[in-house]
Structures are given as C-alpha cells and as structure tokens.
Amino acid sequence: MNSTRGQVGIQMLLTAEQEAQQIVSAARNLKLTRLKQAKDEAEKDVADYRSKLESEYQKKLSETSGNSGSTVKRLEEETEIKIQKLKESASKVQPDIVGMIMKHITAVKN
Template sequence: MDANRRQSGIQQLLAAEQEAQQIVNAARAAKSARLRQAKEEAEREIAEYRAQMEAEFQRKVAEEETATKIEQLNQQAASISPEVIQMLLRHVTTVKN
C-alpha cells in the first residue's frame, strides 16, 4: 500500500503541476492580450490627438492666410482709393448733351 500511496501522491503532484502550468499559461495569454489591447488603444488615442492637432494647425494657418489677404486687399484699396474717387467725381460732374 505504501507504493500505491506514493504513486498516488506523485500523480497528484504531477496533476497539480500541470494545473499550475495551465494557470500560468492562461495568465500569460491574458497579459499578452491586455498589452495588445492597451497598445491598440494608445495608437488610436495618438491618431485622434494627431488629427486634432493637425486640424487646429490648419485652422490657424487658414486664419493667418486670411488675415494676410485682408491686409493686402486693404493696402490695395487704400492705394487706388484716391484715383477711384477722382474718376467718380469726374463722371458725376461731367455733363453731356
């Protein structure tokens, strides 16, 4: 009986070892899956942030270009304004028969 008891104890130890190995493997797989998920989430957040920053940058560039264009138009209008006024006055004050 002593040999049977030892054999049974060895079988229990082997079964416990296999169960422990399965638990460790499952934990590793879960950890690996979680790391993959965290990486995907981080990449998605980075892409969203990059898109947001790019949109904000483009908006600022467009605003600056618009402000520059408005300034150029104002300068052009100021430079030709006296000529336009003279031309209008000439046409309004000229009487044709």
C-alpha cells in the first residue's frame, strides 16, 4: 500500500510539475507577445513623430524659401526704383556739368 501510495504521490508531483511548466511557458509566451506589441507600438510612434517633424521641417523650409524669393523680388524692385531716381537726377544736372567741363576745357590760363 505504501508503494502504491508513493507512486501516486510521484505521479501527482510529475503532473503538477508538467502543469507548472505549461503555466510558466504560457506566461513566457504572453510576455514575449506583449513585448513584441510594445515594440511595434513604439516603432509606430517613432515613425509618426519622425513624419510629423519632417512635415514641419518641410513647411518651414518652404516658408523660408518663399520669403527669400519675395525678399529678392522686393529688393530688385527697390533697386530699380533707386536706379531710375539716380538717372532722373543725373539727367537734370547733366547740362550744368557739361557746361562746367566745357568752360574748364576752353578756358585759357594766363
């Protein structure tokens, strides 16, 4: 009776050990699954964040490029206006300057 009882006890221990191994294995698999999900979510978050930063960068880049283009155009217009004013001013004083030069060239010194 003792040997039968001992074998039943051993069999119960073996069964309990197998159940424990299955529980541990299931817990490990669940942990690995959760880690993989967390990693996938983190990679998605990083990709979303990177995409957001890239779009903000491109937006700022296009705004800056647009501003420099409009700045160049504005400066060209201002330069043309200044050149036109200088030409008008030069054409007003040109007869006086030509007269002074002719007077100095034709003047005879004693």
